[in-house]
Every structure is written in C-alpha cells, then in structure tokens.
Amino acid sequence: MSPLRFAALALCAALSALPAVADTPPRPVVSEIVAPDQLPVRSFTGVIEAEKEAVLAFQTAGRVADLPVQTGDSVADGAVLATLDQVTLQEDVDAAQAGVTSAEASAKAAADNLARVSELAKRGVASQQVLDSAQQANDTAAAQARAARADLARAQNALGFGTLHAPSDGVVLQIAVKPGTVVGAGSPVLTMALGPAREAVLDVPADYLSLLQPGRSFTVTSRVQGAAPITGTLRLVEPVSDATTRSRRIRVSLPGATAEWKIGALVRASLSGDAAPVLTLPQSAIAGSPDAPSVWIVAEGRKAHEVPVTLGPALGGRVVIATGITVGDEVVVKGVHSLTEGQALGGRVQ
Numbered sequence: 001m002s003p004l005r006f007a008a009l010a011l012c013a014a015l016s017a018l019p020a021v022a023d024t025p026p027r028p029v030v031s032e033i034v035a036p037d038q039l040p041v042r043s044f045t046g047v048i049e050a051e052k053e054a055v056l057a058f059q060t061a062g063r064v065a066d067l068p069v070q071t072g073d074s075v076a077d078g079a080v081l082a083t084l085d086q087v088t089l090q091e092d093v094d095a096a097q098a099g100v101t102s103a104e105a106s107a108k109a110a111a112d113n114l115a116r117v118s119e120l121a122k123r124g125v126a127s128q129q130v131l132d133s134a135q136q137a138n139d140t141a142a143a144q145a146r147a148a149r150a151d152l153a154r155a156q157n158a159l160g161f162g163t164l165h166a167p168s169d170g171v172v173l174q175i176a177v178k179p180g181t182v183v184g185a186g187s188p189v190l191t192m193a194l195g196p197a198r199e200a201v202l203d204v205p206a207d208y209l210s211l212l213q214p215g216r217s218f219t220v221t222s223r224v225q226g227a228a229p230i231t232g233t234l235r236l237v238e239p240v241s242d243a244t245t246r247s248r249r250i251r252v253s254l255p256g257a258t259a260e261w262k263i264g265a266l267v268r269a270s271l272s273g274d275a276a277p278v279l280t281l282p283q284s285a286i287a288g289s290p291d292a293p294s295v296w297i298v299a300e301g302r303k304a305h306e307v308p309v310t311l312g313p314a315l316g317g318r319v320v321i322a323t324g325i326t327v328g329d330e331v332v333v334k335g336v337h338s339l340t341e342g343q344a345l346g347g348r349v350q
Contacts, residue, residue, distance in 0.1 A: 028346035030334040031298060032285070034325050036277035042315075043270040046202035048222070048263050050193030051235075051253065054167060057186050058084060060158040064181045064189075071175055075166045075192075082177075082189055084162035093159050096152040103141070103148035110134075110141035170194045171263060198257040200232055200267050203247040208313040211271075211278065211320065212237060218252050218269040227260035232269060279325060280318040285333040286311070295321070296339050298330040304343040 062084030069081050117134040120126035174191040177183060200220050204212065216234040221227075232252040241248045252269055254261060281295065288294035292308060299305035312320025325331065330348065332339065 026302070026344040026346040028349045029298065029332050030349045031330050032281065032333050032350075034279055034281070034327055034329040034331060036327060037280045037318075038277055042208070043268050044202040044204055045266065045268055046200045046252075048198050048254075048257075048261055048265045048267055049201045049251075050171070050173070050195070050263055051197035051199045051251075052194040053173065053191060054194055055188050055191050056081065056164060056167070057189050058082075058164055058183060059161040059185055060084070060089075061184045062089060062158075062162060062182070064177050064179050064183060067175065067177070067179055069172050069175075069190075071172055073172045075170060075172060077166055077168045079166045080163055081166055081172070081192075082164040084183075086159070086162060089155070089159045089162045093152070093155040096148070096155040100145070100148040100152050103145040107138075107141040107145040110138040114138040164189060166192065168194050169196070173263065193263060196257070198254045198261050198263070199235060200252040200254060200269050202250050202252065202269055203242070203245070204250050205313065206241050206246045206248050209237060209248055211312060212250060216271070218271055220252060220254060220267050220269045222261055223266045223268075224260050224262060227258070227265075230254050230257060230261075278312070279321045279327070280315065281321055281325075281331055282333050283314065283317060283319055285331055285336060286319060287336040287339075295325065296332040296336050297325070298332065298345055298348075302345045304332070304339045304341065304345055306339075306341055 064082060065085045066083045067081075069075060069079075075081065114134045114137070117126050117131050121128070121131045171193040172190055173193055176188045176190060183189065200218070212234060214234055214236070218232045218234065219229055220232045221229045232254045234250060235253045236251040238249040238251075285295050286293050286309075287296060287306065288308070293311050294306050294308045296304050296306050307324050309324030310322040312322045314320075332345075
C-alpha cells in the first residue's frame, strides 16, 4: 500500500471516531402577544377657574373715586364696579359747554357779517378783498364751532364712561387699583369671571397627552364640602409645555357646576379605566434609543424583526405603544438588546 493511500485511510478513520456535532437550535424567546389593554385609573390635581374672564377698564382717564366691590364678590349684570371723580369730569363738560356757546356766538356773528358784506359787494360798495376776508372769517368760525361741539361730545362721553359697569353676571377675581389712583384710558381696573360656566385647570405630564383628545371625559371631584362629583369634558390642551416640568395645561369644562364649585377651589380629575383600550408592553420590551425607540417582533418564519414605535405614557411598569404594533403581534419582551435582524428564534416562553 502506498504511503499516500495509507495516510488517507488513517485520516478517515480518525474523523469517523469524532462525535457528531449537533446543529445549535434557535434560542427560545420570552414574548407577549399584543392585545388591547385598559388604562388604569389616573387622576390629576388642579383648581377651578371661570371659562370666561374679562379685564375691565375705564374708557377715559381720571382719578378713581369709588370701588364698591371686593375680590370674590358676586355681581349682577350692569352693577357699578368703580367710578371716577365725577366733579372733574363734570367740570370738563361745563367748560366744553361754555366753549360751544362762545364758538357758536362767534360763528353766528361771522355768518351775519358775511351776509352783510356779500350784499354790499353786490352793490359794488365792498371790494372783493373785503368779501374774501369775510368768507374766510366765516369758515374759520364755523370750523371752531364744530370743534367745540366735538369737544363737548367727548366730555359728555367721558362723564358717562366715568362709571364702570359689570358686562354680565359674574365674580370679581382681582382688583388692580385703589381709590385715589389716577388711571389712563384702557388701564386695567379689575378682572371679572363672566357667567356661571366653570372649568378645571390641570397640569398633565407631557407623555400622557397622546391619550387626551378634546371631548375626553373626566370624573371631577371637589374638596369643598357638599359639592357632588361632576363628569367633565376636556375642552382644551394648551399648545406649550412647561419647560421645567414638561407638563401641559389642560382645561376641562364642568357643565352644571353649582355654587359649591367656587373659583380657586382644589379639585381632582380622574381619567377612568373604562376609556378606550390601548396597546401596552412591558418596559423591558423597548429597544432602540430614547430618540428612536423600537421593539422586536417575531416575524414570519420565526425571524427577529425590529420595528420603530411611538411611545405613550408609562403606566405601572408598562408603556403605551401609540404606533408601530398591532393586535396579534408577538413581541419579544426580554433580552431584546442581544437580538439581531433576521435572527432565528425558537419557541415562545411566556
């Protein structure tokens, strides 16, 4: 036997003596089948405010003479809230009236003189220059009379504007001036809640907002004794978050709020668990990065496939998945950071 053939036979014998190497089976995975979930009860603390408020001001300048209301007072439509010094305003009216009387007398005299000069000019007694001068004097006096009447109208309006009335039934929330204060036209005098409509104003964590759409119902309870709970409706989510807390302010309308629901009272608004179902996963299922979260699903052929997701709020160890998965998906919930795209996966371990 040749040496080469002997070596080949020896190698075959050695290989046949080695144990057979079994194929490594795919790793089993701890996974979860996506199913609709109910939100747990979540509540937020806030305060009662009026749905409509108005900052009221005088339409004329003057010195505040009287403030017959106080913060917290309930007032009726048309009630007097504040007055300016009427003496000064009346003096302005009297002076303007005197100005009108004088200006109208001057205008009448100028008109009479123009009529006389015009007649003389027709007879050739008065020159054109004299006629032009009389016409100019008449026009000037008439303009001065119109200006005086306008001044009188403004003074009379100012006298009327010197009393500030409530535009509707409501509550005085804040007073910005004191008697004796000199205010300009349009300067804030007081803030008033208009009408009986009330709302709960709440600060909500920003990551919870994906579940809060206008029209969403809340159960609102007041800490004021005797105030029965009210079902409120989300009216507004303010567009800007607080830079420090990342919370967003929401406003919940309170239809049928009674007198016990006083402005400034503390309330608690609960988002009940019977709301529309959502999709949630354990926190351990979230892969990717904070800016680009993802999850691993078991795709066809039991291959690992990474999909991007949009996260909602965290709720008791689970996180709401707003987009990216559907009901029935099998999602890996443990060991997600060691998976690779297309990796073969074994059976499901619950």
